[in-house]
Amino acid sequence: MSAPQQLGEILRRVSVSDQDRQHRLFAITEQILTSSPQLQSADFTRVKPDDLQLIYELYDDQFFGGLIQRSFDQQRMSFRVSSRMTRAGGKTTRWGDPRRPERLRYEIAISSTLLFQSFQDPEHAVTVTGIECVNRLEGLLRVMEHELVHLAEMLVWSDSNCTLHRFQGIAQRQFGHLQHTHSLLTPRELAHREYNIRTGSQVAFVLDGRRYEGIVNRITRRATVLVPDASGEPFSDGRRYLRFYVPIAQLERLDE
Ligand SMILES: [Zn+2]
CATH class of the missing domain: 2.30.30.430 (Kinase associated protein B domain)
Incomplete structure (x- = not known):
């Protein structure tokens, strides 16, 4: 089976237990805090595309057996931190002709505006993907998990839509997500x-x-x-x- 086919099997069939998920998230969080120059604490004040790449690789290893990275040439994957995204917490984009999958390019972008406006006021609880987040790193990880499901769906089925049943099933089984929305504070x-x-x-x-x-x-x-x-x-x-x-x-x- 090809890497995207194996990834598809995981997306369709694997359900991660709460306990397992907690262990994996603990390992991911430890790795981030010890290896990123920006993300030194859970309430970091800067984030760079390199951090998104690190999170992407750690999640792929912990949750998908590295199959996302093995599904396509990693030269065609990029990451962006956007201060102009003022409604969505993150966005996964694919460019190119779907009939030429070997040439498709992918990008995951994260809104720094939403991330940094939120988590300033402890009174204002923030839920992302239906899960309450107590600090900025938790918020960032939930947004990244959501975007990783988008990316994984694109690699396996070519299309991805978080309002649909298939996406929500994957997000729930892998990451325990209950919703596909966030309450990060928008400028509005x-x-x-x-x-x-x-x-x-x-x-x-x-x-x-x-x-x-x-x-x-x-x-x-x-x-x-x-x-x-x-x-x-x-x-x-x-x-x-x-x-x-x-x-x-x-x-x-x-x-x-
Ligand atoms: Zn989405």
């Missing part, structure tokens, strides 16, 4: 919780000594604020607005 939630600002809020801000008033149109890492102005771009409501990108902390809420 943070804006609402900390500053009571959401889409549609009336706000004011000062830029180059001048004060502007407008409406929040969108929240990603910064808020997009639309300020009525005759020289601005036309919008669907028939009015013209100038568009500003403003850090949330610099906004003053007007309509309370």
Whole structure:
């Protein structure tokens, strides 16, 4: 049997007991904390693509017998830490022509924005994949586990979808996941919780000594604020607005 076929057998049939899983996770966590220059504590403040690769290799060895790495040329695997992903905790992407599997490229990306915004406030419990996480490393591992199921599914069946039964069965049997979602703090939630600002809020801000008033149109890492102005771009409501990108902390809420 080829490596992807063997991997498929594991995904379909193997169910890891809670106790077994705890032992494996303990080993993985120890390895990470002793070998990563960034992840020296469970509440690390930096993470690099190398760390994601380390986690990937440790999980593959512990849970899949190294079969993920043996399923394709590892030159075609890459890792990325993204500060621009503001809704998903992670993302697994495949590029190339599915009819030429020997050329397909894969990437696992993790959102540093979500990871670092979360786990600042002990009052705010964070669940990832339905499992409560008490520190940032746990959050990162749960996100990586989810992405590894995506990758494994892509290698075996070529498609992957975490809203479907097959994915959820694998995630549950291997990692004990109960859900395919997270409650990591998104910029949108943070804006609402900390500053009571959401889409549609009336706000004011000062830029180059001048004060502007407008409406929040969108929240990603910064808020997009639309300020009525005759020289601005036309919008669907028939009015013209100038568009500003403003850090949330610099906004003053007007309509309370
Ligand atoms: Zn997913």
